[in-house]
Amino acid sequence: MNWQIHLPALVLAIPLLGAFASPIAGLGGRTVRNGWMAFISITTTAVCLLLLQKVLVDGTAVYVMGAENWNFTLPSGLSWPIRIILQVDAFSAFMAAVGSIAALAGAFFSLSYMDKFTGLEKFSALYFLLVTGMLGMQLTGDLFNFFVFLEIASVASFGLIAFWRDRPEAVEASFKYMIISTLSAMFILIAIGFLYGRYNAVNIAAVARMLHMGYAEKIALVFLVVSLTMKSGAVPMHMWTPDAYAEAPAGVTCLLVGVSQASLYGLFRVCFSLYGSSLGSPVIPWTIIVMGVLSMFIGVTMAVIQKEIKRLMAYHSVSQIGYILLALGVGLLALRDPQAMADYGFTAMKGGIFHIINYTMYKGLLFLTAGALYYSAGSRNLNELGGLARVMPYTTLMFVIAAAAIAGIPPFNGFVSKLLIYQSTFAVYPLLAVVALVTSVLTLASFVKVFQTAFLGPAKSKFAKVTEVPGSMLIGMSILTVVIIVLTLFPTWTLAHLVEPAAKALVDQAGYISAVMGGGL
Amino acid sequence: MNPLSVVVRTICDIFTWFIGIFGIYIIIHGHMTPGGGFQGGAVVATMMAFLLVSHGGKKTLSFAKPGLYTAMETIGLLVFIGAGLFGITTTFFFNFLAGQGGVFGATVPIGPNSGVLNSAGTISIMNMAVGLEVIGGLSLIILYMFKGIRLFDNAAESGETGHDR
Secondary structure, eight states: TGGGGGGGHHHHHHHHHHHHHHHHHHHHHHHHHHHHHHHHHHHHHHHHHHHHHHHHHHHHHEEEEESSSSOSOOOOTTTSSSSOOEEEEHHHHHHHHHHHHHHHHHHHHHHTTTTTBSSHHHHHHHHHHHHHHHHHHBBBBBBHHHHHHHHHHHHHHHHHHHHTTTTTTHHHHHHHHHHHHHHHHHHHHHHHHHHHHSSSBHHHHHHHHHOOHHHHHHHHHHHHHHHHHHHHHOOOOOOOTHHHHHHHHHHHHHHHHHHHHHHHHHHHIIIIIIIIGGSSSSSHHHHHHHHHHHHHHHHHHHHOOOOOHHHHHHHHHHHHHHHHHHHHHHHHHHTTHHHHHIIIIIHHHHHHHHHHHHHHHHHHHHHHHHHHHHHHHHHOTTTTTTOOOTTHHHHHHHHHHHHHHTTOOOOOOOOHHHHHHHHHHHHHOOOHHHHHHHHHHHHHHHHHHHHIIISSSOGGGTTOOOOOOOOHHHHHHHHHHHHHHHHHHHHHHHHHIIIIIHHHHOOOOOOOOOOTTTTTT | OHHHHHHHHHHHHHHHHHHHHHHHHHHHHHHHTSHHHHHHHHHHHHHEEEEHHHHHHHHHHHOOOOOHHHHHHHHHHHHHHHHHHGGGGSTTTTOTTTTSSSTTTTOOOSOOOOOGGGGGGGHHHHHHHHHHHHHHHHHHHHHHHHHHHHHHHHHHHHHOOOOOO
């Protein structure tokens, strides 16, 4: 119990230390730098998993930075919190664990993948800053710190997306992402300003306790929903996703998938925990549902026609984000009606949250296999690739597993979460489930296309010298493969022990408030 | 960029010292007066801009080495997170030096007073760390922007360089 109370702070301190000490580790040469990167990412993941385990056993963890005591949320007689508070409930810890696994896989993959480039100590510093930003967004209990960590994550991503700065496309992608991120960060700051002006507090629990719906709150809500869906890449604002995901180095793309989940986390934290029962009308839930449906369908139809493998996968992430938005939008719609919540709302939320972990794992793996193809064959164009299954058997196997999972083929984990989403959305409005099904079929079609053109077919003479990728890239990919297989084999256990506590924590607004505010004055 | 006239150079030679001292004043008094590590560091880093404009690139780059500023940046960041981690026996970022006496822990008398400089504990250590980091970082940014101008001038021959080894 003693040192475990510091776990929320350690989750942020370890990657931050990793980022700051990277230039020094870079002085020691290749072995020291790679060892440092591996050590920090393993430790971060371990600490995140320990935190998840602690939160699942002991309930919501709070941590007050710099106070005399770690749970000193309301210092001497004040009625609202003044310090920087980390608040970790089951949903936050779940998201942090998911993100840290993606970061671990991306870090191992990058060790070999980036080996032929210079400036790697800067790369590893930016990588761990991005990890810190992502984890900070997921653990903080404070709106303004959410904004700060969002900015940390954004600024680190600009550098990482444009890491191959001699490619004009990479610079363009980074610039586009910079404009979108800065715009949405400013929207979030305006929204926080509205809430701070009304309630003199930025702590989520404190604001949630006092919240009454009025014009200022509605404006803040609109700004928050728009900017956070923009950052996660839902359809009307998805134009940065294909460029950024396709141009970033593959290990970074795997992490960026996790980072977009942090924006989604923010969206649902705002909708469920900050506004929650005072949300009132069904306008916001239906907005999220409609954005989800549009993302699913437009994303997948754009993906089917792509010829470049990473752009194709990037459009698929737009479509998969749509599933999550749809499911949690349905959950939000059912929030005020206990009967609807029991009938379909809670199933939808379980499906959505299960889809978050599934999506991060298989989409990260798909981006890594695309990176492996690029590393070995030197091309991302599907028209040029072909016959690579003969020379890259492990990559092919892992690609097949990931593609089957994303297409929702029955034994795999993607099927379980998609089934939960179909069942629950059908109860709301049958057309939603139909769109989701059609999207799933089109997903399968486009991944059959990738598999057939890149891996099957006759061996091409120009790929005669292609070999399997180096060990550390295989380790990075197998981490995600192992998680996918575990989720595939034990879906019931996962639903009962990881997903359901997270969904309950998200619905339980009173519990979130009382963890900081101590259940009243 | 070519050196400017002798008048400008002389004025800048004198003025940069005042800028440096003013910036360090802002950093050290961060907990008492407006400003702090970032603001003071930014003021100090304008020294680099002054020298580049007045003395031109050739002379300034002969002594302003990027490695020095990278080292300042890294040391600043490590001191900052180290000061946070040292407090972790209580909580992360706990001000373990405040009120302990010594250079950083003087107690402040109750009642109206003009402020006690060495009373802030880890806060002033962190201000100095951030100041060091910002001096290093902003000077590096100015140096690289200057190199970017030269890159633009002869872009036709060399082109943009990437990270390829």
